[in-house]
Each structure stands twice: as C-alpha cells, then as structure tokens.
Amino acid sequence: MAVDQFDLFCAVREREWPYKPVILAPMAGVTDLPFRRVVRHFGTHMVFSEMVASQAVIRTVKRTGQMMEMNNDQCTAVQLVGADPKIMAYAAALVCNMGVRHININFGCPVRKVVNTDAGSAIMKDERRAASIMEAVVRAVNVPVSVKMRLGWDDAHMNAKAIAKIAEGSGIAMITVHGRTRQQMFAGKANWAAIAEIKGAVSIPVVVNGDITDVTTARTALVESGADGIMIGRGALGSPWILSEIQDAINQPNMPNAQTTPHQGITLCSTTATMRIQTAKTHADYMFEFYEPRTAIHISRRVVGYYLKWLPNIAHCRRMLSSLNSRDQINELLDTLLARIGVQ
Template identity: 40%
Template structure:
C-alpha cells in the first residue's frame, strides 16, 4: 500500500476519531500492528490554531512515520492555509475530512455536510492539493443521505483533483453509524478509480477484514471504533491475513501492562487534571464486557487523580488475573461513543 512516496508496512490504517486518535493512541496502535494512523481533525479556523487543544493535536513528537494529519473546514483558502501550517509542523500526509457526521461539524458546513455541495468539494480539494507538496488524501462517506448518494462522483472528482488516496466509510451522513456498511458501494468506487481506495465501516474482526478486502477489492482497510479499548486488533488482523489463523486472545497480564502504559502516556501528554479525565473513556473501553467491570467503572469515574486511577486499574486487572489467565467477557458490551468518529 503506497500513498505518494510512502510505502506502508501493511494495509491496516487507524481511522481519525476526534477525542480518540491523539498521539498516545496513534503510537500504541502503530506499535500493535497498524501501518498508519490518521490524527484527530484539526480545524482550519485560524482563530483556534493557537489553542491548547489544537497545539496538542498537532504534536507528533516521536511518532512513527508517515505522519498523517486530518484537517476540517469549509473554506478553500482556509483549508489550504491549514494544510501548509500542518506540513510546516511535521505532517507528511494531509487528510481532508468530508466524512464526519457529528452535528457540531456539519452545522458549520464542514465534514460530511460538504457532500451537499459538490462544486465546493472540488474547490477545496484543488486548493489543498495545490497548497502543499505532500500527498493529500480524502476521507468521505457514500453521500449526504440515502437519496443523495455522491460516492462515485466525489471519488472521480478527487482523482481528477490529484488526491493521492481515498478512504470511504460505507454509510451516508444520514446513517451516522447505524445499519450495515455499503460494501457494494465501496466495491463500485474501487472499480471506477485508479487511486488507492481504503474501505471503512464495520470492520471489527480479522474475518471481517479479510471479507472486506476480498469483496471490495480495496487497497487497504481503515478501523475506528473496533480499536477503542482493543488496539491489538491490528496485529490480530494482520496475523489472520498472513496465515489464515486466529491469534489467541491476549492474556490479562498483557492487557494490564498495555493499559497501564497507555495511561502513563495519557498522563504525560495531557497533565494531571485532563489526563485523569481523558483516561476514563479509554479505561471504560478496555474493560467493557469484563467480569465486574460495571462496578469497577462506577468507582473509577469518581477518582480525581492519576495515581489513584492507575492503582485502581492495576488492582482490577490483578483480580481478573486471579480468576483467569485470559480475558473473559461475561457482560453485554455497550456500544462505543459513536459521536467521536471522524
């Protein structure tokens, strides 16, 4: 899988997710088998470029290459300026967000709301491609609504504008994350364009990954929600693609170590106050469906400092290890926070 001059180590890519794919999460997923990870969306609004949130999202210190940064906005000139700024700050690939279905993004005519105006889509793509000397990719959906499908037209437009690769989530904006992903649409788009196509949507197991690659003919797959609390899914998928065999579930001891290391990275990246609060959702995802996890989470949410939080997590996994060497899911798994995906 190539994007411009960059050859990825495999065909597995971490989807951009606001509030999730920060530097600690991206680095962890790459360590556990992802070939590339796209950053959280960075706004094209210049007034927000110097905020702590934007500066943190643009922090790529120590990150494994290639560094892909997603930008979001609705004004071609602002998007071009945002692309240039992020390249100056280390971005090696610029990704354009035309896929986020969140209301707060669509309400400012960005994300998947752009799919209602294909002429504007073209102007934004041209402006960003012409603004930088690095590859530009596009993340989009099959359309604004089921009655307004744009996937084929937008894909051809993207190719004509010089987009280096296209990531397609197999749902419309109207669908959000409900219903089945449209693999037929992804397949049709792949057959219509010559640039690399990355399939996205409902890829939550090694078997599903193999099916999507075979059925759609996609050059790569993009995984988002299924990696929340389960970043080892990338090595599981790659092992299955390579051998046709399923890896054993991780041991409790391994997950304990991975989560504690993840927490340490979050605490260092965000600091005491924000680190403790941001870590809560990751802890909830890691423990979702495990024995006694609901009671553990309710107690964990009340902890206000990182030392107590870390100790509580270690103690919970120690108790699990006393009952079983490997993770045992005994509760119905709650759905991840779908509003976060970009």
C-alpha cells in the same frame, strides 16, 4: 522502526507496498497522541489525528496544537476539516511546515455543528466546492493528500463515486469511504459492497471503513468492496492491537509477523486479561505524560473503561473508575486487577 508516512504513502500509491494497509481512523476526542502511540506500538504503520478545524490551525489554538502533535515519528496523518478552499490550503501548508507528511481532508463528518458550517459530509452535496478544496490543498503542499468521505448525503444522493473521480483528477493520493450516508449517521450496517463501485471507478487506492472489528469482518469487507486497505475506528477502542492482528491475518503469508515488530515494552501475545490491563496502564501513563493531570484523569477514566469492559465480572471496577481522582488511584485499581488474575 517507524515507517515514514510520506514514503509509505508513495509506496501504497505506486503499488510497491506489498501489504494491504490497516489504518487507524480519525476519531475526535479519541485518537489523541497517547492513543496513537499505543496503536503504533503494536505495529500499525498509518494512524490519523483527530479532525482539526482549518480555521483553528490558522488561529493556532493551543488544543489544536496538541491534537496534531506527532511524537516525532512522522507516521500520523493530520485530518483537516473546513469549507473554505483557501483556508484549508493555508492550514495544510502550515501543518506541513510543522513536519506533517500526509494531509487528509474530511468530507465525512456528520455532526450537526460541522455540517451547519458547510464542512464535513455537507461538502459532498456541493461537488464544485469539493473539487476546489481538493485542488487547493493538493497545490498548497508537497506531501500526499487523501480524502475521507461517506457514500453520500442520503440514499437519494449517493455521489461518492463522482467525488472519487474528481478527487483522482485533483491529485488526491488515496480515498477512504465509510460505507454509510450522512443521514445514517452511525445507524444500520456499513455497506461495503457499495464501495466496490467507487473502487472500480478510480485507479488510486481506495480504503474501506465502517464496522470492521476483527479478522472475519475485515476479510468480508475486503472481498465485498475490493478495497486496497482497511480503516478501523471504534473496533480499536480498548483493543488497540486489533489493527496489527488484522494486518497480519489479511496479508499472510507476505506480512512479517507482528511479534517481530518492536512493541516498546508491550508484549503482543494474545488478548488475555493481563494484556488488556497492562495496555490500559501503558495508555494511562502516556496520557499523564501528554496532558496536565486534571485532563489526564478525566480522559483516563473513559479510556481505561474501554479496556475493562471486555473483562468478565468487572461492573464494580468500572463503577469505581468514575470516582478515581489521581494517577496513583488509577494504577492501584489496575494493579489490584492484575493481582486478582495472578500477575504481580
């Protein structure tokens, strides 16, 4: 059964949720509704939308509406990005009127197009503006508001701890920290230990993010950061079950086994080749339900590629993928692969 995002959030904040949450990270161009559906089906309770520009929410651009679509389960947090407190607050109120039950504020995006508008990680350079945005958004809505940030702008300006304290004072319910600076972009290794200092400075939940891809990295990140939960982005590409696998592993013996969670047609057994291909098929189906066919084909080629890259001797199929032009052709390729490994 779907867990309401608002109730879950309150439980995490009040320490009544006995498990450490494992959360799907917001990823622009990736965590669309089909992707979130697949991740949710494996038993993950908290998933984030792609970032949505606050200005665009107000202009109600069609694409933006799609990004926020929630599949009626109230389990998606919508992430807003922007630099103007009033616009961010107005956009937050608008998405809450659409039924969204958790707002996340983006203070982490390193992309030049975003930071050039003083938004995303650029806000970390201006703590007063950060405070104004958080206060305005918290005041504008009556659902939990969380923040996602980096360690700081660069090595000389690692001010995540200061912003975390401001966030707590502004009524922010949870903080996620990607253990890199903006200057690092995605280079180097996420510094989980640096998050421990932030965790020690506030009493609201702190979530560790960056380079967590399996149970081992999840356990190490939790030990080094002392965080209350984990957020996973790239590790879920082509492996959407990884969140619930980690969720089970880090929460044992308390966490109910993921295999008892209803997976709506996807069998959670192990990460076998069969499961990868079957999940790729389901994911592609969701894409054709959600997007118009041209867009669905375009995105499916990339998404199916993520699943196939883990399989042995698959280079030829991956090359074929790029030339496929219809849903039938995509299904045919995946069925051929299933037949090759002995599943009809």
